[in-house]
Amino acid sequence: MTAILEARGLGKxxxxxxxxxxxxxxxxxxxxxxLVGPNGAGKSTLLQLACGMLTPTxxxxxxxxxxxGSSPALMARVGFVAQDTPTYAALTIADHLRLGARLxxxxxxxxxxxxxxxxxxxxxxxxxxxxxxxxxxxxxxxxVAKRPNLLILDEPVAALDPLARRGFLQSLMEFVAExxxxxxxxxxxxxxLERVCDHLIVLVGSRVQAVGDxxxxxxxxxxxxxxxxxxxxxxxGMEVIQADHTDxxxxxxxxSATAIHDPSWTLEPLNLEDLVxxxxxxxxxxxxxxxxxxxxxxx
Amino acid sequence: MxxxxxxxxxxxxxxxxxxxxxxxxxxxxxxxxxxxxxxxALTACGNGGCGSSISQLTDQYKLPYYLAGGxxxxxxxxxxxxxxxxxxxxxxxxGTHRLVWxxxxxxxxxxxxxxxFVGLATVAANGLLxxxxxxxxxxxxxxxxxxxxxxxxxxxGVVPLGYAAFAFTLGxxxxxxxxxxxxxxxxTLLVFAAVQFLMPLAVRPHLEAPVRTDIALNAEAVNxxxxxxxxxxxxxxxxxxxxxxxxxxxxxxTTPVLNSAGHQVNNKDICASGSQSRxxxxxxxxxxxxxxxxxPGDRYWTFQWYETAIYLxxxxxxxxxxxxxxxxxxx
Numbered sequence: 001m002t003a004i005l006e007a008r009g010l011g012k013x014x015x016x017x018x019x020x021x022x023x024x025x026x027x028x029x030x031x032x033x034x035l036v037g038p039n040g041a042g043k044s045t046l047l048q049l050a051c052g053m054l055t056p057t058x059x060x061x062x063x064x065x066x067x068x069g070s071s072p073a074l075m076a077r078v079g080f081v082a083q084d085t086p087t088y089a090a091l092t093i094a095d096h097l098r099l100g101a102r103l104x105x106x107x108x109x110x111x112x113x114x115x116x117x118x119x120x121x122x123x124x125x126x127x128x129x130x131x132x133x134x135x136x137x138x139x140x141x142x143x144v145a146k147r148p149n150l151l152i153l154d155e156p157v158a159a160l161d162p163l164a165r166r167g168f169l170q171s172l173m174e175f176v177a178e179x180x181x182x183x184x185x186x187x188x189x190x191x192x193l194e195r196v197c198d199h200l201i202v203l204v205g206s207r208v209q210a211v212g213d214x215x216x217x218x219x220x221x222x223x224x225x226x227x228x229x230x231x232x233x234x235x236x237g238m239e240v241i242q243a244d245h246t247d248x249x250x251x252x253x254x255x256s257a258t259a260i261h262d263p264s265w266t267l268e269p270l271n272l273e274d275l276v277x278x279x280x281x282x283x284x285x286x287x288x289x290x291x292x293x294x295x296x297x298x299x
Numbered sequence: 300m301x302x303x304x305x306x307x308x309x310x311x312x313x314x315x316x317x318x319x320x321x322x323x324x325x326x327x328x329x330x331x332x333x334x335x336x337x338x339x340a341l342t343a344c345g346n347g348g349c350g351s352s353i354s355q356l357t358d359q360y361k362l363p364y365y366l367a368g369g370x371x372x373x374x375x376x377x378x379x380x381x382x383x384x385x386x387x388x389x390x391x392x393x394g395t396h397r398l399v400w401x402x403x404x405x406x407x408x409x410x411x412x413x414x415x416f417v418g419l420a421t422v423a424a425n426g427l428l429x430x431x432x433x434x435x436x437x438x439x440x441x442x443x444x445x446x447x448x449x450x451x452x453x454x455x456g457v458v459p460l461g462y463a464a465f466a467f468t469l470g471x472x473x474x475x476x477x478x479x480x481x482x483x484x485x486x487t488l489l490v491f492a493a494v495q496f497l498m499p500l501a502v503r504p505h506l507e508a509p510v511r512t513d514i515a516l517n518a519e520a521v522n523x524x525x526x527x528x529x530x531x532x533x534x535x536x537x538x539x540x541x542x543x544x545x546x547x548x549x550x551x552x553t554t555p556v557l558n559s560a561g562h563q564v565n566n567k568d569i570c571a572s573g574s575q576s577r578x579x580x581x582x583x584x585x586x587x588x589x590x591x592x593x594x595p596g597d598r599y600w601t602f603q604w605y606e607t608a609i610y611l612x613x614x615x616x617x618x619x620x621x622x623x624x625x626x627x628x629x630x
Contacts, residue, residue, distance in 0.1 A: 053397060075403045098306075102300070
């Protein structure tokens, strides 16, 4: 499994604010990768570093083996849809397609026109008059018609209503099925990603907390309930992610390569949302012991 | 990229060109009349004594003369601010920089095309107007012989092109650093006005060492003086003068009047009282002189090119600052 995106010790500082620090992550080629994390975890910063919008203040990041944004040839292979899906309000949809055609050597005109047609959008309409969902679709069309090897989407559905959200993700899946490109999309809601992603990166406090194919993650994480016992008493090979104790009962979230059954406990699988939330909670609890100011941890 | 830049700026460029076309038609009509009238006046009265018909001309064309000058004085700053400041700031404000910077072109190319295309449009618009106004005012400049004086120097020849380039790049830079269109427009207008104000005061007089000479205060000098009088009340008040030199720019301003021995004179030493005309002729016949320093008229084009070069160099510096900020800091 080769990596299409590789970050090592990556950091970005805005003045005195450290937006991302010591982030090491690798994105496998050919997957649809979900990047989840709470607000302020550094997801946007990481994605903007990946498409060359930002340059790192420390560490390195490589996309397709090169420094992001270093050459037009590389930029042609990376598509990016920014968080608020910006478009030129005064320009029409047709103008946007023309912009794409003029600025990208690998532009797929037929695809772009067909998609606008399929979406029922009027090419002569100004982008400023479009709804949020339509604007997001236009931005996605621009990014996809470049025919990129890597498509990066920063919280693409955050501002959309449920119907537009479904439409957008559907379009995205059609593109993936057609092109086989690698897609990285971020969200602070794992439910957005569950349906489209097959690989997950959980980023909390700019650190990767969990990473892997979703199927593998689900197959190796369990909730274990038993009479009160200490985490140390669990068998070897079970890594405790989270432990909760009441007077009589203990609940653990564990990572284990295989499901080990024992009559003294009940073992149930976790759904993806619980899994991600567990990692987020643990990371947040961990950071509370840091010397960071209280405000920081609340984000 | 050129297409996109044109598509983004065509509305404003067309509007300004249309307005300029109206101004051009007006100037062309009145200008032709003015040139004809001047030609007729010259041939009618031979080589001398045409004072009245000529002064009629300056009166008659006063309005378009001031309008054209005023317009050309304002145009570089206004176009520079309203085209330059939103050039980058608008993209940053609406987030569209994240759309366009993710097409297959580098940021350096994006900036270069934007600055060059809209910048050249700015310079061209100002150049057209300057060309027209310079042509229009040839007769009046020949009559008044004052095109080297500060305000008129700014609205003739090639300097408006330099001002336009400077105002535009200043606007673009302000937009990039302030990141908001309206404050950037305001900042551009403010800084540009300050530079335009300081230039004739602090820089232009020193582009070349002025010529120093004593001008005899004869009847002709008294008649053409901007100012001749005393610096205070009473019989002991010293006599001062602000003289004009044809086609030249007197940079010494108001200077004391000296007698033949080189001493400052008081009003009472010369002509204590009397009517205005009698006083004038009295002063004119007293054998006085006024030390002045001035930039002679034959340096006019040297100064035009010097000043244009200064502004173009400033523009280049600002463009470099823009690209530095865009490629290093904003990344």
